[in-house]
Amino acid sequence: MHGFAYDPVHDEIIVTSPFAQAILIFRGGANGEEPPLRVIQGPHTQIIAPNYNSFDRATVDGVNGEIYVPIAPKSILVFDQQANGDVAPKRRLDGTQGGAIAVDPVHNVLVENNHDALMIYDRTASGNVKPKAVIEGPKANVGTMMTFQVYPPKGWIIAGCGPAYASSLAICAWSINDNGDVAPRWRLPAQQLSGGYQPSGIALDPVHKEIMLSASGQKIQVARPSSGIMNAVTTFYWPEIY
């Protein structure tokens, strides 16, 4: 599993099942072999997963009650969060790149992390539309990770930076209002600080002003973690972004 989401508004976990072309919505406190609350699956869903890394991530906007899933080759499907069964998506955004996505319901934008760029769309965009802003370039130094986050109260995009695929050497913060080759405001050199873990996933805890990073040893660019333990979740204190 490369990416999934937790929605505190509805207390639900949203995750994809790529081989079965399904979106599973679980109760937030689900445990053991507890079945999902709802399953979105079927011909009307338009869900397809023909490539490696396709339909392997989901994000949720609990404020507007919507689930977003990137599908290959180049689309994002948006479902009502309460959808169940063989239902069509509410919207479909085409021309995207199949990368990780995050939604900012305050600024009403959808952000996609595509290789070395952050593409910013209107949250309700549909069809084949161009992004309204693109953060990329040598100063921006955007990387690629399996997931990234936005922090809507302050308008931060928290994503990987540094040359990488599926994992990055550092985590950076850009503004949701940035466009072009813009340097990040903050940089957390996670690989260097953590003893070698190159993060691939990000989670935010605004209450404690912390950020959690998952790492799995994939695509090591520098060296193995000094501990020799390949799988880890690391927590940093990062009050500046909150």
Added chain:
Amino acid sequence: MRKDGKRRNQRGRVLTGVAILAASAFGWRMWLEASGSARLISTEEVGEACERPVPAESPVRAASENLFAAFEPQSVYAQDSRTQDVTRPPLRYIRDSDPIYSYVALDPRRNEVVMLDSNLWSIRFFDRLENTPPGALRTEPKRIISGDKTVLAFNSCMYIDPQNGDIYSVENDVGNMVEVFSDSAEGDVAPLRKLVVTHRAYALAVDEGKQELFVSVQFPPAVEVYRKQASGEEKPLRVLKGDNTRLADAHGMAIDEKKKLLFVNNWGNISDLKVAGTGRFEEPSITVYSLDAKGDTAPVRVIQGPKTQLDWPGNMSLDPETGDLYVANDVGNSILVFHGTDQGDVAPARVIKGTGTGLSTPVSVIVDAKNRELWVANTGNASATVYPLAANGNVAPLRTIRSAPEGKQSLKFGKTQAVAYDSVRQQILVPN
């Protein structure tokens, strides 16, 4: 396909490998807790934690207030600022310092049991008769293969050549290869050869008579058959693949050389990857084929249904004397034994299960036909346990090789690529 508004127990689908960990909000000593089970304490201390405020409000209210506060415009502009580095070390780590075993194999020439570890990325060798004494911290392996040159990573299966002891291992993630090590390999050594296989390869099996190497592929589901000595980009001799095969998220395999049969177990997640909306969840199964089957060939029989108790079946092994098929039943926390002739919705002939067995998320079994024993690799507690081959029920193991202290509960991390935070419960969600 599910009906609207209804829940149904979908075994094998629910557990997507999400481990829910509760992180204490206080101090740097952290509790790792899976709901409803014994607690595991992380022993990792990462130095001084920065002072941080303790929230006075409840977690639910905190999450809600944060959400509503978000509607006040407070956007920042970073365009003209120089990048500032954060230099604080991590507050905490969640990681398992012990091996997480994904496979057990036997080397009868050396009288050794060999364990495959997907956490520290290693292969570990022990005497077959080793039995970790109660109270001992662990049994240290006789030797270890590990390091960058080995290209070991998230390996899921091994095969040990009964003639020369060569060690075959398949990587289940982005490695996309089978590595072959010499029987005397130790330390950070390169494999003798590497064979590129299809992405998501899971299990290996060998037909020694025909010198053919079988590789199962989870998705799109297939069984690829190579020359046993194949290397590099060599193509398979044949491929079993297609809708009629009823392969569906293929996992463990076993070969009956006498009867010329191939057994494959399936988790049941299936779709036509080229057609949107064709996905479905089928019951887990064991599909049986002629050993030379290829193309879109239907199985000769199928074991499938609720009586089978199959629940994320892992690696399998066949007793060449009786033809019985042993299945490591991961989520079922059991070993299922079927007759090789079984088909349909049948109960296993025997089931090893219970609190006295020492089983903990078993993912691999291997039959020791010579000594009439059955070995199991337990992902859940960094151990290998061995039983009489005819064992049934809640039986204690004959011996246990532990690579961790007694009572160990593994994090069972298997490639931690994503993470989420449950702000309501203040828990970290980690899939693998």
